[in-house]
Amino acid sequence: MRETMKFWAGNLNAGFTVALVALPLAIAFGESSSLGAAAGITTAIFAGMVAAVFGGSKYQVSGPTGAMTVVLIPLALKYGPTGVFFAGLLAGMILLLAGLLKIGRHVHKLPASVIEGFSAGIAVVIALQQFGWALGVSGVHGDRVYLTAWQQVTVWFGSPTAPSIAVAIVVMLSVIFGLRKFPKLPVSILSLVLATLICQLASLKLATIPVIANPLGTLSFDFLKLSGHFADFLIPAIGIAALGAFESLLSAKIADRMVGSGVSHNSDQELVGQGLANLVVPFLGGVPATAALARTAVNVRSGANSKVAAGFHSVFLVIMVLALSPLVSLVPLPALAGVLLATAFNMLKWDELGKVAKNSKLDFLLVVVSLALTVFVDLTSALLGGVLMWLALRKTKLAKGEKEYDV
Numbered sequence: 001m002r003e004t005m006k007f008w009a010g011n012l013n014a015g016f017t018v019a020l021v022a023l024p025l026a027i028a029f030g031e032s033s034s035l036g037a038a039a040g041i042t043t044a045i046f047a048g049m050v051a052a053v054f055g056g057s058k059y060q061v062s063g064p065t066g067a068m069t070v071v072l073i074p075l076a077l078k079y080g081p082t083g084v085f086f087a088g089l090l091a092g093m094i095l096l097l098a099g100l101l102k103i104g105r106h107v108h109k110l111p112a113s114v115i116e117g118f119s120a121g122i123a124v125v126i127a128l129q130q131f132g133w134a135l136g137v138s139g140v141h142g143d144r145v146y147l148t149a150w151q152q153v154t155v156w157f158g159s160p161t162a163p164s165i166a167v168a169i170v171v172m173l174s175v176i177f178g179l180r181k182f183p184k185l186p187v188s189i190l191s192l193v194l195a196t197l198i199c200q201l202a203s204l205k206l207a208t209i210p211v212i213a214n215p216l217g218t219l220s221f222d223f224l225k226l227s228g229h230f231a232d233f234l235i236p237a238i239g240i241a242a243l244g245a246f247e248s249l250l251s252a253k254i255a256d257r258m259v260g261s262g263v264s265h266n267s268d269q270e271l272v273g274q275g276l277a278n279l280v281v282p283f284l285g286g287v288p289a290t291a292a293l294a295r296t297a298v299n300v301r302s303g304a305n306s307k308v309a310a311g312f313h314s315v316f317l318v319i320m321v322l323a324l325s326p327l328v329s330l331v332p333l334p335a336l337a338g339v340l341l342a343t344a345f346n347m348l349k350w351d352e353l354g355k356v357a358k359n360s361k362l363d364f365l366l367v368v369v370s371l372a373l374t375v376f377v378d379l380t381s382a383l384l385g386g387v388l389m390w391l392a393l394r395k396t397k398l399a400k401g402e403k404e405y406d407v
Contacts, residue, residue, distance in 0.1 A: 010303035015312025020186035047289035052310035055273025056266030090237035096275025104267030113366035114386035121374025133337035136164030171338025
């Protein structure tokens with residue numbers, strides 16, 4: 001009886017805590033991907049449930065992530081929500097096939113330098129994507145995020161205003177330092193609540209999240225209209241699938257290490273779970289999903305001991321959304337930008353970057369190239385370019401001291 005009580009108490013506590021952390025991130029990533037808060041929430045709820053049931057880890061929590069928005073924004077700008085759904089569906093098929101073909105056990109053998117440069121580049125892109133909200137500049141969009149960010153800065157300097165940038169910076173700093181001081185508290189949602197209250201009391205006229213008409217998603221795309229553009233979606237779908245596979249397997253491995261006691265996930269089954277999740281969410285109006293490292297870590301620290309915790313996380317999210325959706329439209333977009341800027345900052349592992357770059361000249365070169373390709377070209381080019389360069393030069397003198405990255 002005691003063990004049963006401990007089992008349910010641990011998973012209930014973990015599910016509720018993760019839901020508190022996941023809600024503001026789901027809203028932020030949904031808005032950032034250009035599909036709206038409802039898309040992010042839908043993904044967190046349904047992908048979280050499906051991936052937990054069919055995945056290969058007891059501790060994973062899946063949903064929308066900042067890294068995915070890097071791929072999704074260009075698709076949304078060119079094809080609208082329909083393009084994002086279709087690419088997500090194709091990525092789900094690729095992930096499912098990779099899992100069934102037992103590729104998962106091999107995906108995690110990649111050079112450390114490529115992964116660190118790639119991850120740092122994603123963090124930079126996520127930060128650049130927030131410039132518009134943080135500066136209070138709207139109507140400036142483009143295919144290249146670094147150019148768009150520069151244009152937004154230029155517009156802001158032409159007519160500088162303080163409130164938006166002040167809110168973004170305060171929220172960003174509160175999340176960064178709050179998580180360090182109180183890692184078990186839902187710092188992001190507390191920061192958003194406080195920022196919203198202050199903005200309301202001060203009557204600040206800042207842009208806010210659009211009203212969520214249907215917080216649980218809708219079916220809103222037609223495959224037949226996109227079938228003629230299949231080739232246009234294949235490369236983005238491969239990028240989404242590769243990113244999903246890497247993030248999920250890295251998250252699962254870190255969760256295993258946090259738990260200890262010889263716990264080990266099933267890499268191939270994890271890809272199957274992520275594939276099925278991405279096959280489901282497009283039909284509900286959700287964005288592509290993957291396992292989320294931050295939420296998975298919170299899940300483990302909060303006492304999760306089975307997949308039930310991730311299931312409770314989805315249930316609690318439904319309850320929260322139905323109860324809080326009228327209030328979400330009061331949240332200022334600069335505050336949401338602050339949360340995502342903090343997310344980008346926390347993704348930058350300066351110690352790891354420095355350590356890897358010092359391994360060898362090749363590692364240093366791969367870190368720089370992977371980071372640059374991620375920021376200035378795209379994620380797929382960064383992964384492929386980095387890995388191909390590694391394969392071509394790994395036997396040369398440049399590779400002396402180079403190490404593999406074992407997720």
